[in-house]
Amino acid sequence: MYNFEFERPGSVAEAVAALASEGAQALGGGQTLIPTLKQRLAAPEKLVSLGGIAEMKGVCVNDDGSVSVGGGTPHAEVARAAAAHYPALAALAGGIGDPAVRNRGTIGGSLANNDPSACYPAAALGSGATIVTDRREIAADDYFQGLFTTALEEGEIITGVRFPVPEAANYQKFVQPASRFALVGVFVAKYADGVRVAVTGASEDGVFRWSEAEAALNQSFTPAALTDLAVDPDGMIGDLHGSKPYRAHLVNVMTRRAVQAAS
């Protein structure tokens, strides 16, 4: 790890100010950034920890019934506090990594990093969530822009995420055996105005919506509705742990299982 300066502001406003300086980088739970620093693959001049900002922590239910999660909320807290309000979201959070990861890693950190195999992007995109930052609100459909790429601007902080609560939802993850990230993860959510299906782990472009599946499930929210559907193996990730056709196949299997579990 190279030397860096460290700040731990107590408010979003202070964090924004701290991040305005050249070479500053936000630190959430550090589950990706700290290992990267230890391998000397990143050299920020200043780390601005978001861990001391009380206003960015916690889970609450809004008047319209949606669930808001503070950007600095660790996965374990989401798993606990959202269980009664959005069980599928809570279950997804409770299945990330191991207890150490879940007690350090945050939803804001995960969404800002947008790892193509992370779980949270599937929940956010599959729920049609709104990413709330220090300066604006971004619809999930506009937020995810490819591998490790998002709509966030320099120094922009995810202060919270607002999830509309669906009638039914489920997340199915098939784990990569080494990292236990998602080899393929599918989040299915059924809303009054339609079904959303978000797939993580599979695509070379990161999390995506499987629109053919959404259309089929809008007709019939049953696993059988998906039987003849397939995603194109081209564009899927092929690596040590699974070929492109295998990942394409798993997208279908995991989607059917999510629908089965949700209905």
Next chain:
Amino acid sequence: MPKDSGIGASSKRREDVRFLTGAGNYTDDINIHGQAYVHFLRSDVAHGRIVSIDTAAASAMPGVVRIFTGADFEGVGGLPCGWQVTDRHGQPMAEPGHPVLAQGKVRHVGDPIAAVVADTAEQARDAAEAIGVEIEELPAVVDMKAALAGDAARVHDDLPSNLCYDWGFVEENKAAVDAAFDTAAHVTTLELVNNRLVANPMEPRVAIGDYARATGESTLYTTSQNPHVIRLLMGAFVLGIPEHKLRVVAPDVGGGFGSKIFHYAEEAFCTFAAKAINRPVKWTSSRSEAFMSDAHGRDHVTRIELALDADNNFTAIRTETLANMGAYLSTFAPSVPTWLHGTLMAGNYKTPLIYVNVKAVFTNTVPVDAYRGAGRPEATFQLERVIDKAARELGVDPIALRRQNFVTEFPYQTPVAVVYDTGDYNATMDKLEEIADIAGFAARRAASEAKGKLRGLGVNCYIEACGIAPSNLVGQLGARAGLYDAATVRVNATGSISVMVGAHSHGQGHETAFPQVVAEMLGIDESMIEIVHGDSSKIPFGMGTYGSRSLAVCGSAMVRATEKIINKAKKIAAHLMEASEADIELKGGQFTVAGTDKSVAWGDVTLAAYVPHNYPLEDIEPGLEETAFYDPSNFTYPAGAYACEVEVDPETGKVTVERFSAADDFGNIVNPMIVSGQVHGGLGQGIGQALLENCAYDPETGQLLSASYMDYAMPRADDVPFYAVDHSCATPCTHNPLGVKGCGEAGAIGSPPAVVNAVIDALQSGGKTVAHIDMPVSPSRVWAAMNG
């Protein structure tokens, strides 16, 4: 009624108190006043010519003491290979040099180019980044078949090709084996890969070199399974330090699995550099470094053929294997695919004719050497897989086919040199059928199918040659060292005992089990006995721990030394009781005169030995300390039968191990709890190899693809089931005093074929006939096989 002490008791592991409370003393816990730290700049390309190394800027960085390159090691010996294999034509293997720091070329990702010694580890690392290295990249040699092609780039320019040796065994049998195949009623052929593995001990390697200018003594603290072997290799072949000026200490070591047998460049470097700069020099491997500098294991590509007659008797076995040596010959690498592999190809079966061909190949990858089982897992896997395939092809029960061909009379001279002294393979198979509840499998399969899962049962046998080894035999086979072991039993005045042993405990529980043996022999409490190991200045010249040898070889030396102690103690007791030595009996810690009520206690005798006021000084020396060296007359042959039950998710290809049963014959058992633990650990690593672990290189660039735990899948607790293990079928070894065989590697040797056999069986039950799936049997591979 289980015993509560001595041989056969499950005494609690006394070393665990310090391990589990953080009170262990590992090499990295050692810090010597004034020590400097080294960081190795390692090659990030697989193959290249070093054009230039510019250390000027780095040398001026804060804290830098000195920067070493290959040029500093001109005239210093290279890392030696401890075993010379002779090829089919009577020629010695190709044996390239292995410099401590790269000279001229880099030959694998991770090959050390330069070493920066600085006041702190961070300063050393900072400076290493400032070294300018220009490397002219050369084509990377990765695939073994391609490496042997005539136009392949050469890993070593001074060798005619990338072939290390072309070994045939038994060469004289080749024609007869070929003839047997010509007349066979049935031939089953299987091509398979034994996947490359990274050992991954919990503790990465560490080395500290220290030099005392006043005395000229060098000390190396290192994470080793065999400090005396390191002293021998490094002192004699690399640095030219005589034994009395070189001390090697291997304190608590957090697992080795073979990877800490070998003499590594970092050990030689730290010892060399400490003298050069007159300061202690410490190196602590990161986990990332371990992936690219610890010797890897396995990595064989094999074609095996099994010939059977019309009655399904095995008539011949013929194999062809390519064995990856990596870029350099690690300490014992040449022996693994040959003498530790070919000699086990008979397995548990009376196949009369066997021919094994092995071509060892240099590639631009990390050196490959012994890993838990070392050659024997590779032999077992191919043999037990081809037998299973033959049973399927012939439509016969795989257990019955095995039983029909079992060796049943002992001693048994195999056609591959070794002689099995004892065994009862039907007994372990009977026990396996019982503990695995094979009779209940059909019902369990039905239950799985009701859940939409396929269930498979895989069975295999294994045999291994352990207790390595008779020195005169291994010497003929190419070993450049003796493989005896040694123990010194030092009885103190009050009767407590220190036993100095050549074996090294790094997870095996010697500190608990060895005292059980001595306590049993003397009839005293285990707590009176302490084991001393790991420091060449304290222990006799024994060869360390690997190949499941510690109890069979070093334990036998300890028994012999204890026998000497008893003989002398009886003389003293006879004197004290004014009786004839021949009438003295030792029982329960008391010396008695047979047929009388006269007795003296153990402590009275030991005190007399050190306070010899009333003592036969004219006949025997005072004191009570004896040393014995033990060189076995044969290997030991642990054997057993294993069964695995898996469920396969037909939609995803995911395999889960539902049940695993192991019936082992380890001969006599000293501590059943420790033996079970050793089997559990071995099974975890075997299941890991079968389902998860895969050390993969990019075939074009030679980059290590599985270079961290993000991509290298280690088995976790929830990847393995609760095991059913049994070691009650004991046929004691006939040639060592304890009748023990060794248990450290069995689990890793015996389990991979059971897992793969079970997966193949599961797929068959789902209507999919698949001949083979290479390990690791990942979900992706299973799915591909099912849909291929």
